[in-house]
Amino acid sequence: GQSLEQPSEVTAVEGAIVQINCTYQTSGFYGLSWYQQHDGGAPTFLSYNGLDGLEETGRFSSFLSRSDSYGYLLLQELQMKDSASYFCAVAGFQKLVFGTGTRLLVSP
C-alpha cells in the first residue's frame, strides 16, 4: 500500500520559519510534490522534487531524501495569508497520491 504521513497541525507567528515534514511509503515513486489549499479553495501547486536535495521558490523551499523516504516544505518569512492546509503528494506512475495534510495557523 501507499501512505504519506504529515503532522496534523503546525502553528507559528508572522515572520517566522516553519518546516512541514512528510514521510512516505510507496511504490513507483517518481517525485514528491507540495500543494497548498486555503479553506474553500482548490489545491494549488507549490513545488516538486524529482531528485534529492533542495528546491527553492521564493519564500518556499522543498527538500527530498529518497533514501530516507522523507521530504519537507520550508516556509520562510511567514505571512498571515500562508494560513492554509499543506499536502505532500507522491507522484507515481500516472497518478498522484496525497498525504494526510498539515493545517498551518499563522498568528500575528
Next chain:
Amino acid sequence: SAVISQKPSRDICQRGTSLTIQCQVDSQVTMMFWYRQQPGQSLTLIATANQGSEATYESGFVIDKFPISRPNLTFSTLTVSNMSPEDSSIYLCSVVDRGRDEQYFGPGTRLTVT
C-alpha cells in the same frame, strides 16, 4: 497552466438519487483525474479518466457507483449514483502538466446528501 471549470459548484441532493458533475478544461489533456475530499480530510483519488478508454478506478471505488465519461480531450463527467449521506463531500477534477510536473485542480463541487 490549465484552467478548469466544474458544474455544478454545489448541490444538495436526496438519498437514492444521482448527480452528474461536469469538468471542462481549456486545453486538450490526455488524462483527467477525479478526487474526493471529505471535510477536513485529504484528497482521495477516485479514478483516472482517459479519452477513448474506460476509466481506471482506485481501490474502494467502483464503476457502478461512480461512472465516468470522457468523450473528448477537454471534457469529463463523474456521476455519483444512488447517493447516501456518506457521499457528502467535495469532488474535484484535475489534470496534469507533465512538462512541469504540476497538477491543476478545478474549483470543486460541494455535494450534500440529505
